[in-house]
Amino acid sequence: MKKNLKNKVALIIAVLVVFLYGIFGVPGGVSGKALLESVTKRIHLGLDLRGGAHLILQIVVKEAINAETDNTVASVQQDLKAANLGYSQVFKPDPYKTDGTGRPEVLEIDGVMAANITPVRSLLDQKYGSQYDLGGGSDGNFTLTMKPLIMQELQAKTVTQAIETIRDRVDSLGVSEPLIQEYNLGANQILVELPGVSDLDRVKNIIQSTARLEIHAVEGDGSGYSDEATALQSVGGVLPTDDTLLHGSNTGETADHVYVIRRVSVVAGSDFRSADPGTNSNTGQRVVNFSLTDEAGSRFYDYTSANVGKYMAVVMGGRVREVAVIKSAIRDSGQIEGTFTQNEVMDLSRLLRTGALPASLVYLEQRTVGASLGADSIKEGVTAAVVGVLLVMIFMLIYYRGSGVNADLALFLNLVILLGFMGFSGATLTLPGIAGVILTIGMGVDSNVLIFERIREEIRAGKAASAAVEQGFAHAWVTIVDTHVTTIVSAAILFLFGTGPVKGFAVTLTFGLLANLFTAVYVSRVIFEAHLNKLKAGEMVSI
Numbered sequence: 337m338k339k340n341l342k343n344k345v346a347l348i349i350a351v352l353v354v355f356l357y358g359i360f361g362v363p364g365g366v367s368g369k370a371l372l373e374s375v376t377k378r379i380h381l382g383l384d385l386r387g388g389a390h391l392i393l394q395i396v397v398k399e400a401i402n403a404e405t406d407n408t409v410a411s412v413q414q415d416l417k418a419a420n421l422g423y424s425q426v427f428k429p430d431p432y433k434t435d436g437t438g439r440p441e442v443l444e445i446d447g448v449m450a451a452n453i454t455p456v457r458s459l460l461d462q463k464y465g466s467q468y469d470l471g472g473g474s475d476g477n478f479t480l481t482m483k484p485l486i487m488q489e490l491q492a493k494t495v496t497q498a499i500e501t502i503r504d505r506v507d508s509l510g511v512s513e514p515l516i517q518e519y520n521l522g523a524n525q526i527l528v529e530l531p532g533v534s535d536l537d538r539v540k541n542i543i544q545s546t547a548r549l550e551i552h553a554v555e556g557d558g559s560g561y562s563d564e565a566t567a568l569q570s571v572g573g574v575l576p577t578d579d580t581l582l583h584g585s586n587t588g589e590t591a592d593h594v595y596v597i598r599r600v601s602v603v604a605g606s607d608f609r610s611a612d613p614g615t616n617s618n619t620g621q622r623v624v625n626f627s628l629t630d631e632a633g634s635r636f637y638d639y640t641s642a643n644v645g646k647y648m649a650v651v652m653g654g655r656v657r658e659v660a661v662i663k664s665a666i667r668d669s670g671q672i673e674g675t676f677t678q679n680e681v682m683d684l685s686r687l688l689r690t691g692a693l694p695a696s697l698v699y700l701e702q703r704t705v706g707a708s709l710g711a712d713s714i715k716e717g718v719t720a721a722v723v724g725v726l727l728v729m730i731f732m733l734i735y736y737r738g739s740g741v742n743a744d745l746a747l748f749l750n751l752v753i754l755l756g757f758m759g760f761s762g763a764t765l766t767l768p769g770i771a772g773v774i775l776t777i778g779m780g781v782d783s784n785v786l787i788f789e790r791i792r793e794e795i796r797a798g799k800a801a802s803a804a805v806e807q808g809f810a811h812a813w814v815t816i817v818d819t820h821v822t823t824i825v826s827a828a829i830l831f832l833f834g835t836g837p838v839k840g841f842a843v844t845l846t847f848g849l850l851a852n853l854f855t856a857v858y859v860s861r862v863i864f865e866a867h868l869n870k871l872k873a874g875e876m877v878s879i
Contacts, residue, residue, distance in 0.1 A: 339865050339868075339869065341862060341865055341866055341869070344858075344862045344865075345862065345866075348749070348858075348859055348862060351749075351753065351854075352749060352752060354756065355752050355753045355755070355756025355757070355759075356752060356756065357756070358378065358755070358756030358757065358758075358759035358760040359374075359375060359378060359379070359752070359755045359756050359759050360374045360375060360378065360759075361374055361377065361378050361759070362374075375759075378758075378759035379755065379758050379759050379763075379765055380531075380762065380763075380764045380765065381531065381714070381764070381765055381766075382529075382531065382764045382765060382766035382767070382769065382837070382840055383515070383529045383530075383531050383705055383766070384705055384713060384766050384767045384768075384837060385713055385714050385717075385765065385766060385767060386531040386532055387531070387532065387534075387704075387705045388529065388530045388531040388532050388533045388534075388704065388705060389528070389529070389530040389533040389536050389539055389702070389703075389704050389705075390528075390529050390701070390702070390703050390704070390705065391527075391528040391529075391530075391540075391543070391699065391701065391702050392519055392522075392525060392526070392527055392528075392699075392700045392701040392702075393502075393525065393526045393528060393543070393697045393698065393699060393700065394522070394524065394525050394697065394698040394699075394700050395494060395495055395498050395524045395525070395526065395695050395696075395697060396436075396695045396696050396697070396698065397490075397491045397494050397495070397524050397695055398432045398436065398438070398440055398695075399432060399694075399695035399696055400490060400491070400493075400494040400694045400695045401432070401440045401441055401482065401487060401490060401491075402431060402432035402438075402440035403694075403695075404482075404490060405428060405431075405440050405441060405442075405443055405482065406428075406599060406600055407600065408443060408464070408468075408480070409426050409427065409428065409443055409578075409599075409600070410600040412426050412443070412445060412460070412464070412480075413426050413578075415459060415463060416445075416456070416459070419455070419459060421448070421452045421455060421456050421459070422447075422448070422449055422452060423445055423446065423447050423448050423452075423456070424446045424447020424448075425445075425446050425447060425577055426443065426444070426445050426446075426577075427443065427444060427446075427577030427578075428440065428442065428443045428444075428577075429442060429443075429444055430442060441481060441482035441487060442479065442480070442481050442482075443479075443480050444477060444478065444479050444480075445460070445477065445478040445479075445480070446476070446477045447476060447477070448473075448476040448477070448478065449476065450476065453473055453474070453476060456473070456478065457470070457473050457478070460478060460480065464480060467482060467483060467486045468480040468481060468482055468483060468486075469481045469482075469483055491524060493694075494524075494694045494695055495518060495524055495526070497693075497694045498526060498693055498694055498695065498697070499516055499517065499518065499526055501693050501694075502516055502526065502528060502543055502693075503516045505542050505543060506528070506530065506539075506542075506543070514528070514529065514530050514531070515527065515528070515529040515530075515764070516528050516529075520833060522700070525700065526697075528543065533704075534704070536702065536704055538679075540699070540702070543697070550601035550602075550603070550604045550650075550651045550652070551601060551602045551603050551604075551636070551648055551649070551650055551651070552597040552598050552599075552600075552601050552602065552648065552649045552651055553597065553598040553602065553639075553643070553646070553647075553648055553649075554595060554596070554597050554598075554646070554647035554648060554649045554659055555570075555571065555579060555596040555597065555598070556570055556596060556647075557647070558595075558647030558649075558659045558660075558661065559593075559659075560584075560585075560593030560594060560595050560656075560659070561593060561594045561595070561596075562593070562594070563594060564581055564594050566594070567581055567594040567595070567596050568581075570596060571596055575596075577599075578598060578599055578600070579596055579597065579598060579599060580596075580597060580598075580599045581594055581595070581596060581597075582594070582595050582597055582649070582651060582654065582655065582656050583595075583655055583656065584649075584651070584655040584656025584657060585656070586658055586659055593656070595649055595656050595659065597649050597651070597656070601651070602635070602636060602639045602648070603628060603632045603635065603636050607628050607629055607631075607632030608626055608627070608628060608629075608632075609626075609627045609628060609629050609668075610626065610627050611624055611625070611626040611627075611685045612624070612625050612626075612685055613625075613681045613682055613685045614671075616671075622677075622678065622681040623671050623681070624671070624681060624685050625669070625670075625671050626669065626670055626671070627668055627669045627670075628667075628668045628669070628670075629668075630668070632668070633667050633668025633669075634667075636666060636667065636668070637665055637666065637667040637668075640662050640664070640665045640666045641665040643662050644662050644663065644664060644665070645661065645662065646661070646662055647659055647660065647661055647662070648660060648662060713767050717767055717770035717771075718770070720770070720774060721770060721773055721774050721777070724774050724777055724778075725747070725751070725777055728747065728777060728778075728781050729743075729744045729747065732744055732747075732781065732784070736788055736879055737878045737879065738867075738877065738878025738879070739788055739791075739864075739877065739878060739879040742784075742860055742863045742864060742867075743781065743784040743788070743860070745859070745863060746780070746784065746855040746856055746859050746860045746863070747777065747780050747781065747784075747855070749851075749855045749859055750776065750777075750780045750848065750851045750852055750855040750856075751773070751777075753847075753851035753854065753855065754773065754776060754844065754847050754848045754851045757847040757850075757851065758843075758844070758847065761847075763840075763843050763844075763847075764840060765840065765844070766837050766840030766841070767837065767840075768837045768838065768840050768841035769840035769841055769843065769844040770844075771841060772840070772841045772842070772843070772844030772845040772848060773844050773848060775845060775848070776844065776845060776847075776848025776849065776851075776852065779819075779820070779823070779848065779849060779852055780848075780852045780855065780856060782819075783812075783816050783820075783852055783856035783857070784856055784860065786812045786815055786816060787808055787809055787812040787816075787856065787857075787860065788808070788879055790807070790808035790809075790811045790812045791804050791805055791807075791808030791809075791877070791879055792808075792879060793808075794807045794808055795876065795877075795879070800874075801868060801871060801875065801876050801877045802868050804877070805861075805864045805865070805868065805877065809857065809861050813857060816853070816856065816857060817853070820849045820852065820853055823845070823849055824846055824849050824850075827841075827842040827843075827845045827846045827849070828842070828846070830842040831843065831846070864877070
């Protein structure tokens, strides 16, 4: 009995057309060059094929904790003063140090009078109890220690914010298809892959610079001191806990000075709304014009209004870049002047626009992949895939005769669906991804071999051609599904826990296996049924 296969054939043709569109889209022509351009627009090449920069970055999360507790110190001081609760000092006994040591999560309040111990405890517990563990107090000295869960949340937030900031900076460079994600093989690490990037040094500068522009109050007359010892003498030989020492110099000066500034900034990186390069109309110097958010602008106005005649320092990257006297109240806009090159003023504007990194970065690994190496990889990978496909097709034609044509057609459609999947999903093709394509070819042939051998067994058992095909597919189906599902689960584990190249392998393997389930079972069976419709009674299939 002949079967009506019009609907099944129409479905196969529709699938073929859809996935061909996934590969080529709407090509600009039918020439080889036009088709190749269409394919490369739809299927993106990974770093190892296109060439570019590969970086693994370590985030110094203790810096973010240190900045958070600095803000808490200032907040506690304001709260105690507002409540008229006297104290001696609020400070961090062991702040973060550049060598990575210190306990920045701990701060102390000393010198609380006996009569104020209970109201101070109540204030600290009410406002800071959700984030800090409160200790001490009986002797007038309190300790606030950031809770472990809050520290973990702050670390996770720091990593997330760093990834977003790096992505904004990379996007502003115009890099296409960058890979920026948490690196699962290390704690607080980020993987950055930038295809097509050759100037690694500039990218590193853009990515790593904290670009944290801060404005601090300056102690003294603002002229600075020749060395740290002299600076300490100006404050009685002991640095107050609310102050810190920073090196730097004013614009146009070459000599290094040491300044005593207030530790907590008046405005900082996240307070900047916009920043654009410009030129000073009077001096002709390159400048960066910036504006503050409404809240920061109001805060800056209040500060400058109350401190006319005093000095403030513009700090960036941990160095004083400018010290200026406050001549009048300033609200929400300003200008950064300096001896900038064109690239420097563009980069600084970009960094301020995209926000400050929450903590500094350490480069654990950095390397570049040349475009020529990527081209060689593509050539060799494609050659391996083509040779593999041709050899498999020839083997199937020789070993399974007429049924080998069936297997070859299914294999061709399998590759079309796989590449179409990648075109629709925007997946990136890597060298391990090409290996996944080649492995998919082997898995596809394996499925055909299982089916064909079961059909041969049914024929040897004396069954007619239609019954042998029917039973062959029925018996092989369970084994095919089992092998494909277990392999897809393994690929999913590789995708979840692997890095970029490993994920590329997992993606192509998974897409290929899903395509193979359709082609080996459905398409191959339709081809067999179409062939059976043409056979005469008692005639056997060529297998």
